[in-house]
Amino acid sequence: MEKFKGLDEEKQQKILDAALLEFAEHGYKKASTNRIVKEAGIGKGMLFYYFKSKKDLYEFLAEYSLDFVVEKYFSKIDMAESDFIERLKHTSQLKFEAQTENKNVFNFLGTFMLTADFKLAPHIQKKYETMQQKGNAMLYEDVDLSLFRDDVDVQKAFKLIRWSIEGYQNELLHKLQGQSMASIDFDPYWEEFYEYLEILKKSFYKEGKRDQ
Amino acid sequence: MEKFKGLDEEKQQKILDAALLEFAEHGYKKASTNRIVKEAGIGKGMLFYYFKSKKDLYEFLAEYSLDFVVEKYFSKIDMAESDFIERLKHTSQLKFEAQTENKNVFNFLGTFMLTADFKLAPHIQKKYETMQQKGNAMLYEDVDLSLFRDDVDVQKAFKLIRWSIEGYQNELLHKLQGQSMASIDFDPYWEEFYEYLEILKKSFYKEGKRDQ
DNA sequence: ATCCTATCGACCAGGGTGGTCAATGATAAT
DNA sequence: ATTATCATTGACCACCCTGGTCGATAGGAT
Numbered sequence: 173m174e175k176f177k178g179l180d181e182e183k184q185q186k187i188l189d190a191a192l193l194e195f196a197e198h199g200y201k202k203a204s205t206n207r208i209v210k211e212a213g214i215g216k217g218m219l220f221y222y223f224k225s226k227k228d229l230y231e232f233l234a235e236y237s238l239d240f241v242v243e244k245y246f247s248k249i250d251m252a253e254s255d256f257i258e259r260l261k262h263t264s265q266l267k268f269e270a271q272t273e274n275k276n277v278f279n280f281l282g283t284f285m286l287t288a289d290f291k292l293a294p295h296i297q298k299k300y301e302t303m304q305q306k307g308n309a310m311l312y313e314d315v316d317l318s319l320f321r322d323d324v325d326v327q328k329a330f331k332l333i334r335w336s337i338e339g340y341q342n343e344l345l346h347k348l349q350g351q352s353m354a355s356i357d358f359d360p361y362w363e364e365f366y367e368y369l370e371i372l373k374k375s376f377y378k379e380g381k382r383d384q
Numbered sequence: 385m386e387k388f389k390g391l392d393e394e395k396q397q398k399i400l401d402a403a404l405l406e407f408a409e410h411g412y413k414k415a416s417t418n419r420i421v422k423e424a425g426i427g428k429g430m431l432f433y434y435f436k437s438k439k440d441l442y443e444f445l446a447e448y449s450l451d452f453v454v455e456k457y458f459s460k461i462d463m464a465e466s467d468f469i470e471r472l473k474h475t476s477q478l479k480f481e482a483q484t485e486n487k488n489v490f491n492f493l494g495t496f497m498l499t500a501d502f503k504l505a506p507h508i509q510k511k512y513e514t515m516q517q518k519g520n521a522m523l524y525e526d527v528d529l530s531l532f533r534d535d536v537d538v539q540k541a542f543k544l545i546r547w548s549i550e551g552y553q554n555e556l557l558h559k560l561q562g563q564s565m566a567s568i569d570f571d572p573y574w575e576e577f578y579e580y581l582e583i584l585k586k587s588f589y590k591e592g593k594r595d596q
Numbered sequence: 597a598t599c600c601t602a603t604c605g606a607c608c609a610g611g612g613t614g615g616t617c618a619a620t621g622a623t624a625a626t
Numbered sequence: 627a628t629t630a631t632c633a634t635t636g637a638c639c640a641c642c643c644t645g646g647t648c649g650a651t652a653g654g655a656t
Contacts, residue, residue, distance in 0.1 A: 175602085202414060205645060215604040220646060324583045332583065335551020336544045343543075371536045371544065375587035387633090417614060427635040432615060599656080606648095613642070619635085626629075 176222035187212040191233055192276035199287030200230055231293055237277045238299050244270040254316035257369055319377045329376045340368055388434035399424040403445055404488035411499030412442055443505055449489045450511050456482040466528035469581055531589045541588045552580055
């Protein structure tokens with residue numbers, strides 16, 4: 173594993189990408205080290221020279237991915253923004269940027285824990301749990317509740333707004349499926365997204381508070 | 385395949401359940417006929433006595449599932465209900481009932497088409513497409529648009545409401561993961577669901593139209 | 597010339613694959 | 627009682643893929 177970290181950045185990334193993709197698509201058990209080395213363009217032996225086993229590789233990827241998400245996404249969330257929807261708005265942008273920088277990390281983390289049929293090293297397990305916990309807190313902490321209508325349960329409004337945003341993102345993902353990220357002009361989609369956010373404000377915020 | 389249809393209902397269902405589950409969990413290619421026969425409690429030979437090949441079995445399941453969903457779900461949707469949210473409400477109940485009757489069909493259809501690495505028989509392909517198309521139309525046709533606020537795009541409101549409902553259902557599914565369906569008292573969850581629907585009405589419908 | 601390290605891919609035993617088929621049991625027809 | 631038909635089984639097949647090993651290299655440094 174120290175051997176792996178001595179590689180040039182580019183080769184490291186190619187191997188990580190291949191492995192993340194393979195695990196994301198097939199889960200831990202059915203992922204194939206043969207496909208990984210082929211995709212990464214290295215000899216079979218090297219993978220087990222860098223990582224002592226498939227499980228070792230998997231745990232390395234887990235820790236790598238968790239660190240990546242914390243550094244490139246979580247740490248950048250602006251907790252000073254007290255408008256819930258505005259916070260989600262710029263959070264979505266951060267997530268998009270992080271995803272553009274390394275798509276596979278997010279795919280991997282999506283299936284991670286669901287497909288690992290062994291117990292992860294405790295420090296990784298813990299890292300994962302605290303990440304989930306903190307991530308949730310960062311969305312809801314210090315939100316200005318006075319913006320919300322008085323006649324709806326704010327906790328429920330939170331959830332409805334999040335589900336709406338996730339729904340939009342999923343639909344967009346599905347619609348753009350197959351196209352290469354680089355070839356897409358995302359501006360119109362961001363515009364559309366903002367329109368949805370405006371509707372959410374109209375719907376869940378007090379009348380007087382709607383336009384800043 | 386005519387051989388299969390001559391079986392007693394119970395045995396048929398056991399085989400179908402085993403197969404649907406296996407394909408839903410592993411996709412077409414990585415699904416194992418060995419696991420299917422073990423789960424179904426029949427000898428290996430019988431599966432290929434009833435269905436001439438794995439592919440044959442898969443296509444039978446596809447058609448069976450599509451027919452099931454049409455008969456037990458789509459055909460029961462009440463198009464006379466012009467209140468969009470009310471229609472979604474009773475549609476959710478129908479879907480829940482159909483899912484309770486045969487959970488695996490829905491899981492199978494969720495992965496179906498994504499994992500089949502061959503081209504399906506054209507009549508099945510067509511059946512699938514018309515189902516998707518009709519299913520969508522049945523949600524939006526003859527909806528009373530006058531219920532909605534004038535200051536939001538109704539099409540976008542449709543989508544936000546659907547995403548919200550899907551979000552709730554997904555969260556519930558995730559929360560109840562692992563518990564046996566039969567052991568759960570769903571009444572409180574329906575109550576909670578209705579509360580969310582009331583909030584959606586408050587948010588997306590005109591002031592005057594909110595309560596019945 | 598001697599080490600050290602990086603790299604490859606043929607190779608391994610083990611396990612799983614979809615599918616077949618001879619054997620057997622069961623049921624009905626003669 | 628005998629034969630014919632059908633239902634059912636699981637051992638078996640050739641094949642493929644698995645995670646992991648290891649001897650053979652090559653190249654650079656000493």
